[in-house]
Amino acid sequence: MTRQRLLYMLTVMAGLTGLGGAIALIAQSGFERVFSLLLAVQWGFLWLIPVRFVVVGLNAQAWRILVRTWLRVPLAFLLWVALVRDAINNLLPVFRVGGDAAGLRLLVHRGLAGAPAMATIVVETTTTIFVQILFSLLGIALLLSYVHHGRVLSDVVYGVIMAAAVAIAFLIVQTRGQLFARVERIFVWLSGRGFADGAEGGLIDQAIRTLYLQRPRIVRCGLWQLASLFGGACEVWVIFRILGVVVSPRLAVLFESMIQGLQSAAFIVPGAIGVQEGGLVAVGMLAGVPMDMALAVSLTRRLRQIFFGVPVLGTWVRGERRLRMAQSVQAQAGSV
Numbered sequence: 001m002t003r004q005r006l007l008y009m010l011t012v013m014a015g016l017t018g019l020g021g022a023i024a025l026i027a028q029s030g031f032e033r034v035f036s037l038l039l040a041v042q043w044g045f046l047w048l049i050p051v052r053f054v055v056v057g058l059n060a061q062a063w064r065i066l067v068r069t070w071l072r073v074p075l076a077f078l079l080w081v082a083l084v085r086d087a088i089n090n091l092l093p094v095f096r097v098g099g100d101a102a103g104l105r106l107l108v109h110r111g112l113a114g115a116p117a118m119a120t121i122v123v124e125t126t127t128t129i130f131v132q133i134l135f136s137l138l139g140i141a142l143l144l145s146y147v148h149h150g151r152v153l154s155d156v157v158y159g160v161i162m163a164a165a166v167a168i169a170f171l172i173v174q175t176r177g178q179l180f181a182r183v184e185r186i187f188v189w190l191s192g193r194g195f196a197d198g199a200e201g202g203l204i205d206q207a208i209r210t211l212y213l214q215r216p217r218i219v220r221c222g223l224w225q226l227a228s229l230f231g232g233a234c235e236v237w238v239i240f241r242i243l244g245v246v247v248s249p250r251l252a253v254l255f256e257s258m259i260q261g262l263q264s265a266a267f268i269v270p271g272a273i274g275v276q277e278g279g280l281v282a283v284g285m286l287a288g289v290p291m292d293m294a295l296a297v298s299l300t301r302r303l304r305q306i307f308f309g310v311p312v313l314g315t316w317v318r319g320e321r322r323l324r325m326a327q328s329v330q331a332q333a334g335s336v
Helices: 003-029 031-039 042-067 075-091 097-112 114-142 150-174 179-191 203-212 215-242 249-265 275-287 291-335
Strands: none
Touching: 003 031, 003 275, 003 291, 031 249, 031 291, 042 075, 042 114, 042 215, 042 275, 075 097, 075 179, 075 291, 097 114, 097 203, 097 291, 114 203, 114 215, 114 275, 150 203, 150 249, 203 215, 215 249, 215 291, 249 275, 275 291
């Protein structure tokens, strides 16, 4: 069995395990009760489409600030790429870096060299981690308004502390060491190839340091990402509303902070399936949200991912086919 096949099988197994957990939670709550809530959504589901465009657009703008260090790219293009990254990470049986790999390829095809393109994704991801930690701290503060002790609260606090330690260590390694130059051999061992489009680890390290020296860009990137997280909280509020419940902005922010934290922690599980449902049920119980309602919120979000993400994946597949055809034509012309 090849290494790629082994990684794929591990991802599929993690996804199936998570799916089994999600089904068990729905069964415990009652299939009829959960799906009756989903059926009440009806045309209200359409409200999630413009909300999602805004949320992903804010993220795309954050990424655009970093990309503009080397290349001016229209926001509309990065919005599409961000939608592709999101759809791949949520719908396909890949690690959460699968969408980033596709985004890297699309950005390189747009005209940005491999090393700077990779650097923008690494720095954007690192910035996202720190912003999510801040957002999680806000979630903990809001959770304290519902409960002052408990196993779930302790687990959330420990999780944030561990995430902060890992993020700081990752940042130090990026800025003070030749991280990608040293791990390039690991990537080659896993995939049998080097970085996309021949970018070398040392060039990526240099591009990453170039970005971190531009602190105003990093700050602006982080602020746009923070705005996107609050946009996600607005999406949660809308989901509750179309399910027939009006909740406070405080609860919407709490749920979104938990969703983001769970998705980051469960990166090996495709779409964090099962993990997201279990986390929302646990937090919902502390905040007074019934189990069936918490599951309905999670499933409505997943339905949005499917109905919104599948057409995006279709445009990505078409784009990849055109890219391969163009590369084939160029190769044939070069061989003449």
